[in-house]
Amino acid sequence: MINKAKDWVFSDPRLKQMTQDYAAYTEEDFKVWKILFDRQIVNLPKAASKAYLDGIKEIGFASDKIANFEDVNSRLAESTGWAIQVVPGLIDDDLFFGLMNNKRFCSSTWLRKMEQLDYLQEPDMFHDAFAHMPMLTNQPYVDFLENLSGLALKHIDNKWAIEILSRIYWFTIEFGLIREQGEVKIYGAGILSSAGETKYSLSDEPSHFDYDVRKIMNTPYWKDKFQDKYFIIESYEQLYESLPEIASVLEEMVEAEAN
Numbered sequence: 739m740i741n742k743a744k745d746w747v748f749s750d751p752r753l754k755q756m757t758q759d760y761a762a763y764t765e766e767d768f769k770v771w772k773i774l775f776d777r778q779i780v781n782l783p784k785a786a787s788k789a790y791l792d793g794i795k796e797i798g799f800a801s802d803k804i805a806n807f808e809d810v811n812s813r814l815a816e817s818t819g820w821a822i823q824v825v826p827g828l829i830d831d832d833l834f835f836g837l838m839n840n841k842r843f844c845s846s847t848w849l850r851k852m853e854q855l856d857y858l859q860e861p862d863m864f865h866d867a868f869a870h871m872p873m874l875t876n877q878p879y880v881d882f883l884e885n886l887s888g889l890a891l892k893h894i895d896n897k898w899a900i901e902i903l904s905r906i907y908w909f910t911i912e913f914g915l916i917r918e919q920g921e922v923k924i925y926g927a928g929i930l931s932s933a934g935e936t937k938y939s940l941s942d943e944p945s946h947f948d949y950d951v952r953k954i955m956n957t958p959y960w961k962d963k964f965q966d967k968y969f970i971i972e973s974y975e976q977l978y979e980s981l982p983e984i985a986s987v988l989e990e991m992v993e994a995e996a997n
């Protein structure tokens with residue numbers, strides 16, 4: 739068979755069978771979750787997208803209880819059919835996209851320590867859970883994610899193609915803004931888990947552009963400071979509907995690079 743089955747990822751030896759050991763969370767972990775949760779939740783009614791605010795209710799997160807992935811999975815099973823896959827931290831691109839192409843969102847289970855409240859090298863479960871999981875209840879959003887990942891898998895051996903598609907992921911899933919009834923709101927998880935960037939991203943300091951596939955695919959990003967550009971979608975359907983354009987601009991850019 740030339741085409742790999744879509745579910746190849748589940749039998750890949752690099753994918754460790756891991757689960758969340760809820761009983762292992764310490765008192766400090768619960769405190770850290772509560773501090774981060776309480777500090778950010780007050781900013782969100784004004785700043786976050788309706789999809790996120792509906793999602794956090796639907797998924798049942800609370801300040802005094804570290805997210806429990808079993809609960810999350812049973813709630814997601816009823817809404818979009820997605821589930822959480824526990825991973826040790828950052829994983830290879832093909833596994834990451836392979837899991838999302840099978841409706842599995844990757845999450846770590848460790849929490850930052852008290853002295854790391856504001857700065858982290860690598861996303862912890864506060865970011866993965868608090869910021870990402872509520873959005874997984876939104877159907878057009880997850881359909882976009884699943885199909886964007888399918889596109890990435892088709893080009894997985896081409897570093898340039900993956901870089902270009904990572905820009906789309908970055909400026910939507912991690913740092914995306916949406917216009918809702920004339921007001922700009924946040925749906926990007928990288929912003930939602932940062933009190934500082936929540937304020938900054940909606941201020942006049944950075945540039946704001948309408949969602950523009952070609953422009954995003956030509957815009958490099960950075961990981962160690964706030965972005966200087968944000969892109970605003972009009973709806974989550976717009977993301978899903980932009981997939982054919984993403985695919986065609988990708989072909990064009992990959993071909994141009996090869997020549």
Ligand SMILES: [Fe+2]
Nearest residue numbers: 861912927928
């Ligand atoms: Fe993230």
